Amino acid sequence: MIMKNTDIQIKNISDLKRLGYLIIDNFLTIRECETLLKTIANYRQKKYEVTEVYRPFKERDLRYFVINGQQIEKYLPEVWQLYENVNLLVNKVSSQVLFPLSNKLPAVNINIIKPGGEYRWHYDRNAVTALLYLNSVEGGELEMYPNYRLRFGRKNQQFTFIQKCLDAVVKLKLIRYFFGKKVFIKPRQGMIVIMQGDKCLHSVKALEGEQERINVVMSYDFPGVEFIVEKGLDSYLYTNQKGISSDPNYV
Numbered sequence: 001m002i003m004k005n006t007d008i009q010i011k012n013i014s015d016l017k018r019l020g021y022l023i024i025d026n027f028l029t030i031r032e033c034e035t036l037l038k039t040i041a042n043y044r045q046k047k048y049e050v051t052e053v054y055r056p057f058k059e060r061d062l063r064y065f066v067i068n069g070q071q072i073e074k075y076l077p078e079v080w081q082l083y084e085n086v087n088l089l090v091n092k093v094s095s096q097v098l099f100p101l102s103n104k105l106p107a108v109n110i111n112i113i114k115p116g117g118e119y120r121w122h123y124d125r126n127a128v129t130a131l132l133y134l135n136s137v138e139g140g141e142l143e144m145y146p147n148y149r150l151r152f153g154r155k156n157q158q159f160t161f162i163q164k165c166l167d168a169v170v171k172l173k174l175i176r177y178f179f180g181k182k183v184f185i186k187p188r189q190g191m192i193v194i195m196q197g198d199k200c201l202h203s204v205k206a207l208e209g210e211q212e213r214i215n216v217v218m219s220y221d222f223p224g225v226e227f228i229v230e231k232g233l234d235s236y237l238y239t240n241q242k243g244i245s246s247d248p249n250y251v
């Protein structure tokens, strides 16, 4: 079973709070990654659900394939187990008590980006996200502006109009250039990146070469957090449903 000892010594344990993100190389061994990749390949061979999502977007599109958390719980229990194990690590490095999301669809995902695919600029809706990279690829860097958000506060967990405006301003290329500090993280097999997803503006650069980019995206939050925007964002991220024009992260 893939079960990393979460008691590993982490030299840069304070990075999450200090920088907004933390990188642990070789969190999984090459062998563990290859085993997971094989399990995912078997899942795909059986023609279980993998949703293709393509939404053109200013500057960078959302173009990827995803296996959602409901499918993972049912058909890929080892990945669900990993999600629960990584929860311990996330609590340790954040010094917080966080939990898997109660909405299983976005809780843990396998993202598959094909050559030319990319992932739009965004904030995650949850507090902490762990990204586990199962292979090393050309291009497809995670680009991030850590701790780069002006917060106006939330009303009933719903983003206000003012928050939407603030986000739109800080996302502007020129504003990012002058006020942000961009970090590039090249996907390396077995590496895990833990970040404050709702504070770090991030995206994935277009993938180059021939190989697919496969990673596991694990989301955690405080107990009882519910997102009013949930239904809209779920169909935005996990389906190709038409007629969703604006970003349902905000209302």
Ligand SMILES: O=C(O)CCC(=O)C(=O)O
Residues within 6 Å of the ligand: 111, 119, 124, 131, 142, 202, 203, 204, 215, 217
């Ligand atoms: O794949 C990555 O590196 C980031 C994906 C991401 O930001 C997300 O799924 O929310």
Ligand SMILES: [Fe+2]
Residues within 6 Å of the ligand: 122, 123, 124, 129, 197, 202
């Ligand atoms: Fe994200």
